[in-house]
Amino acid sequence: MPWFVVDDSAHMHPKLLAATNAGLGLWLRCGSYAAQHLTDGIVPAHVARLYGTPGQIRKLIAAGLWHEHGHTCPHPKCAQPAPGDFYMHDYLDPYNPSRREVEERRRREAEKKARYRGRGEQLPLDEPDRTPPPPRPRRDEAGPIPAGWQPTDADVEAAQLARADAGLPQLTPQQLDTVTRRFVRRMTDDQVRAAAWGGRWQGWVERERTEPAPASGGTVLQHPAMTKSQQQRAGLDRLRQNGGHSA
Numbered sequence: 001m002p003w004f005v006v007d008d009s010a011h012m013h014p015k016l017l018a019a020t021n022a023g024l025g026l027w028l029r030c031g032s033y034a035a036q037h038l039t040d041g042i043v044p045a046h047v048a049r050l051y052g053t054p055g056q057i058r059k060l061i062a063a064g065l066w067h068e069h070g071h072t073c074p075h076p077k078c079a080q081p082a083p084g085d086f087y088m089h090d091y092l093d094p095y096n097p098s099r100r101e102v103e104e105r106r107r108r109e110a111e112k113k114a115r116y117r118g119r120g121e122q123l124p125l126d127e128p129d130r131t132p133p134p135p136r137p138r139r140d141e142a143g144p145i146p147a148g149w150q151p152t153d154a155d156v157e158a159a160q161l162a163r164a165d166a167g168l169p170q171l172t173p174q175q176l177d178t179v180t181r182r183f184v185r186r187m188t189d190d191q192v193r194a195a196a197w198g199g200r201w202q203g204w205v206e207r208e209r210t211e212p213a214p215a216s217g218g219t220v221l222q223h224p225a226m227t228k229s230q231q232q233r234a235g236l237d238r239l240r241q242n243g244g245h246s247a
Contacts, residue, residue, distance in 0.1 A: 023059040026052035027066075027088075033161070034088060038099035041091025045084035046164045051157070057086070065089055142195045145187040151180060155198040159205035171208060179205055 029051045030043045043066065048057055060066040067073055067087045069080065081087045092098055097105075151159075160170050171179070183204050187197070194200065 022052075023056045023063070023065075026056045027060055029157075030086075031088060031091075034091065035096060038102055040099050041079065041088040041096070042081055043086040043088060045086075047161070048086055050160060050164060050170070061086075142193045144191070144193055145184055145197055147184065147188070149180075149184050149197055151176075151198060151201050155202055156205075159202040162202065162206045163208075166206070168206075168209070171205065175208070176205070179208055 026048075030047060033039070033047055033051075034041055034043060057066070061068060064073075065088065067078055067081065067089060069083045069085065071078070071080070071087070073089065075090050077092045078089055079087050156176065163170060180201065183201050187194075187200070192200075
């Protein structure tokens with residue numbers, strides 16, 4: 001059964017109905033992760049916890065859509081995941097290409113392009129690149145960031161997932177709010193204009209570092225260097241706190 005389905009409950013597979021809507025959402029999102037990262041159907045434990053709840057995970061296992069370590073599914077292509085990880089039932093049969101197949105196809109396409117370039121030729125019109133470039137925003141759509149701009153849920157998920165892939169801790173809602181306020185202020189101070197802000201924000205979140213606080217415990221969020229105007233405002237704030245006298 002493919003990880004993608006038509007959103008039509010009248011024809012939906014019984015396993016998907018048993019997983020409930022919340023479980024189906026987790027199944028789809030982790031299926032997208034597996035396809036993007038070429039995991040051959042393996043769902044790492046940290047990805048499952050990031051995208052879903054323990055209850056949703058149990059529903060997928062009970063419905064037979066996911067397998068835990070030590071499963072006894074007789075399907076020949078249902079791999080055995082590592083302890084803590086999960087496997088998407090019959091992911092590779094026959095709906096999704098394996099990592100080896102994708103990498104082999106990419107290798108052949110790269111060699112084909114190299115041969116044409118070596119002869120000083122372009123690819124024939126009947127053999128275009130398979131992945132078209134993303135549409136570029138029109139210049140007249142670009143503008144300053146709104147004062148109350150907030151990332152979407154998809155932006156937050158993408159940034160947290162990138163941090164997990166890099167072995168970095170997840171940011172708390174308070175830390176995400178701090179990063180967002182600083183991001184909006186920096187974009188405003190630098191007079192940056194753009195048609196979309198989610199990708200820029202994700203880059204900030206992915207680069208944030210946390211470290212133990214020396215005195216009070218907890219964590220301290222490390223932020224990019226302040227702009228000149230931000231430094232001036234910070235200096236004024238310190239003067240006010242010290243009763244108008246510099247420290």
